[in-house]
Amino acid sequence: MIALEHISKRFGSCVALDDVSLTLSPGERLAVVGENGAGKSSLMNVLYGLYQPDVGQVRFGGETVRLSSPKDAVRRGIGMVHQHFALVPTLTVAENVMLGHEPLRRGLLDARAAREEVVRAAKAAGFALDPDATVGGLTVGSQQKVEILKALARGAKTLILDEPTAVLTPQEADELFASARALSEQGTSVVLISHKLAEVLAFATRIAVLRRGKLVRADLEPAKTSPAELAALMVGEGVALDVPTGSGVAAGAKEVLRLERLEAKGLARVSLTVRAGEVVGIAGVDGNGQRELAEVLTGARPWTAGTFTLLGQQRSALTPADCHALGIAHVPEDRLRDAVVKDLTVEENVALGRHGAAPNARGPWVDVAGRHANAVTLMEASDVRPREPLLRLGELSGGNQQKLVVGRELQGTPTLVVAVQPTRGLDLLAVAEVRRRLRQVADAGAGVLVVSLDLDEVRALADTIVVLAHGRVTGTFARGEADERELGRRMLAVSA
Amino acid sequence: MLEFFHTLLFSTLEAAPPLVFAAVGASLCERAGVVNVGVEGMMRAGAFAAAAAALVMPTPLGVVVGALAGASLAAVHGLLCIRLRSDQVVSGMALNLVMLALGTFLLEAVFHSSSGSTPITQLSRLSLGSIDAVPLLGALFNHSALTYLAVLAPLLAHWALKHTRWGLRVRAVGEQPQAVAAVGIPVGTLRFSAVLLSGALAGVGGAVLSTATLDHFEHHMPSGLGFMAVAAMVFGRWTPLGAAGAATFFALADSLRIGLASSAPSLAQLVPGGVQLALPYALTLLVLAVQGQRGGAPAALGQSFDLERR
Numbered sequence: 001m002i003a004l005e006h007i008s009k010r011f012g013s014c015v016a017l018d019d020v021s022l023t024l025s026p027g028e029r030l031a032v033v034g035e036n037g038a039g040k041s042s043l044m045n046v047l048y049g050l051y052q053p054d055v056g057q058v059r060f061g062g063e064t065v066r067l068s069s070p071k072d073a074v075r076r077g078i079g080m081v082h083q084h085f086a087l088v089p090t091l092t093v094a095e096n097v098m099l100g101h102e103p104l105r106r107g108l109l110d111a112r113a114a115r116e117e118v119v120r121a122a123k124a125a126g127f128a129l130d131p132d133a134t135v136g137g138l139t140v141g142s143q144q145k146v147e148i149l150k151a152l153a154r155g156a157k158t159l160i161l162d163e164p165t166a167v168l169t170p171q172e173a174d175e176l177f178a179s180a181r182a183l184s185e186q187g188t189s190v191v192l193i194s195h196k197l198a199e200v201l202a203f204a205t206r207i208a209v210l211r212r213g214k215l216v217r218a219d220l221e222p223a224k225t226s227p228a229e230l231a232a233l234m235v236g237e238g239v240a241l242d243v244p245t246g247s248g249v250a251a252g253a254k255e256v257l258r259l260e261r262l263e264a265k266g267l268a269r270v271s272l273t274v275r276a277g278e279v280v281g282i283a284g285v286d287g288n289g290q291r292e293l294a295e296v297l298t299g300a301r302p303w304t305a306g307t308f309t310l311l312g313q314q315r316s317a318l319t320p321a322d323c324h325a326l327g328i329a330h331v332p333e334d335r336l337r338d339a340v341v342k343d344l345t346v347e348e349n350v351a352l353g354r355h356g357a358a359p360n361a362r363g364p365w366v367d368v369a370g371r372h373a374n375a376v377t378l379m380e381a382s383d384v385r386p387r388e389p390l391l392r393l394g395e396l397s398g399g400n401q402q403k404l405v406v407g408r409e410l411q412g413t414p415t416l417v418v419a420v421q422p423t424r425g426l427d428l429l430a431v432a433e434v435r436r437r438l439r440q441v442a443d444a445g446a447g448v449l450v451v452s453l454d455l456d457e458v459r460a461l462a463d464t465i466v467v468l469a470h471g472r473v474t475g476t477f478a479r480g481e482a483d484e485r486e487l488g489r490r491m492l493a494v495s496a
Numbered sequence: 497m498l499e500f501f502h503t504l505l506f507s508t509l510e511a512a513p514p515l516v517f518a519a520v521g522a523s524l525c526e527r528a529g530v531v532n533v534g535v536e537g538m539m540r541a542g543a544f545a546a547a548a549a550a551l552v553m554p555t556p557l558g559v560v561v562g563a564l565a566g567a568s569l570a571a572v573h574g575l576l577c578i579r580l581r582s583d584q585v586v587s588g589m590a591l592n593l594v595m596l597a598l599g600t601f602l603l604e605a606v607f608h609s610s611s612g613s614t615p616i617t618q619l620s621r622l623s624l625g626s627i628d629a630v631p632l633l634g635a636l637f638n639h640s641a642l643t644y645l646a647v648l649a650p651l652l653a654h655w656a657l658k659h660t661r662w663g664l665r666v667r668a669v670g671e672q673p674q675a676v677a678a679v680g681i682p683v684g685t686l687r688f689s690a691v692l693l694s695g696a697l698a699g700v701g702g703a704v705l706s707t708a709t710l711d712h713f714e715h716h717m718p719s720g721l722g723f724m725a726v727a728a729m730v731f732g733r734w735t736p737l738g739a740a741g742a743a744t745f746f747a748l749a750d751s752l753r754i755g756l757a758s759s760a761p762s763l764a765q766l767v768p769g770g771v772q773l774a775l776p777y778a779l780t781l782l783v784l785a786v787q788g789q790r791g792g793a794p795a796a797l798g799q800s801f802d803l804e805r806r
Contacts (some may be wrong), residue, residue, distance in 0.1 A: 086675040088676075089672065109663075
């Protein structure tokens, strides 16, 4: 039995954890839910020895223990699987698992013992993994299994899974939870950190909710609660989180975009249409042509064959400047690479790409006052905090940066919006806000194309779902036409 | 014709060791994620220190001193790149410049000469008497022990990377230092060990020049061989065996030039001397141009590691 008692932790003036007490019994499956910044990760980092609490203590079976580094935590049987894997892609599964506690024979690496250890641990967890496979060649789901094996091979009795399904397909997620359940039945405690309420309710035996560093509830039973109750506990009462589904596409709505048998590097014979007022969701496992498609649509990648019709006009090529002129808004996947400059101020970033025209410029000169006023308006409308246009962009949190990018791109009247992973890493409130904005521009007559790896997001937002696998369209469904299983099968391009 | 190949084989085995040692060393350093363009300077340090030390001690011990000199210079590189996180290319180039000047200065200060140091006893050569004269087979003998060590060094390095704990960790730290740190292995110490070993090997490479090839330190040593070793490492795709193979190839090109001059004087007269001298260097450029950029380079090469950065 592990007990976290009265844990408090501050960073400067920010209180990350405020008098949190939580226990964990052997074999238990505890889910810790909460918004970004609610303190879930901080709490787990205390348990994993990464953070030292200012107040409070950690007890293992009644004994008070000081965990001054992850090494101490590992010695006490704590294993953590981070969202970003710590794996070496060029090494094999066995080499990755043994790294740091290599079995030796006569001073040399004992490859056979390492391999046997992997096979044994994989069997216990129900994984099918080849110990000699190179990790870089594995799917994301399998790489995650390697991370779990690493923890188990170090004798983990408590497994912390930090947002484990963010990168998985539904099938892979099911497999993961089945394995985690099997492990917990063998006595391993599992802590699941997640904001996906459906999986939390399906997997956990107990749910704890954190809000702004405080423990709201620690005793919720999945059978006796609901997603609505959990969401209310996470964000506080009376906050609207639902996204309107929109009025649907008008019968005679004109086509904003039509692709026919389009070929480009990474894409094969892609056909799809986006109509005015329609939200089209692109579903797929990461690396199956989504990025290439978004690049083609925003002028960053040429196509080699097929027809590309934009606003009724067939085009033979497209540059980013054309996109600007035509009103194609782009919310890129990696904002720090493609959308904003970290070391410029917020208002300079708001003007980025629109710096040549009013309100940001007057003739050849920068209109400092106009730019400032515009930035203030936009920050107000998009709820970017803190409201300081002269702050360096890098000092905003990721969520606020994203809200700024979305706000900037949706300013004016875009004709087509290409949004790639628009809500990745945002918390419930910000997610709801971004989704509402996308819905709003669609209702105002724009065509919206949303690429997301999060199937729930695609299902929540899209009027039409297009599934991509290996650069090909493997399915097109209207809202509600296909269930998660069917979509998952199409995403993996397996026939039913 | 047989005589030509005999000479070619013999002079390749004479020319290759400095390059092989340095290239294998560089490959270990860069596999750990630390760029090493300071090989030239480390070789120069090794060449000078070995020649100077051999005046007061047996020449083989002088070679060891050369290795230590290379390692000391590498320690400066490690300190700058790993502890102080400075730019790894700039640090390497700075060391080269410092050693260029320091070598010349010490030559003047210690030996009062601007061209070369006082001659020493050269390393003895392994001779099997009458077999030395047998065509081709004989070319394998009458070399110093360092030539045979140069054959062993890449095999040893390859084996160490594959079968020792240190090797596994070095391979990992050059690709994904975060993963290494996450399992509690100190990244800096690990990288430092590879940098030191690389410096020692470069030092031995330099020592070959002043104790086996010649019997003194020449003012221009190692005259670009260090850079050629780095090129060989890139050509060899950052593996000890590949680096050694490429180094041997460059040495072969150089020997070919010498061989042609003696066996086909008419050809040698036709091609200007400067062009012949530039041949190995031009070949290096050509090879690198053909190979393209960064094929097979460790993913974290040149990035200093900061635990808190994400």
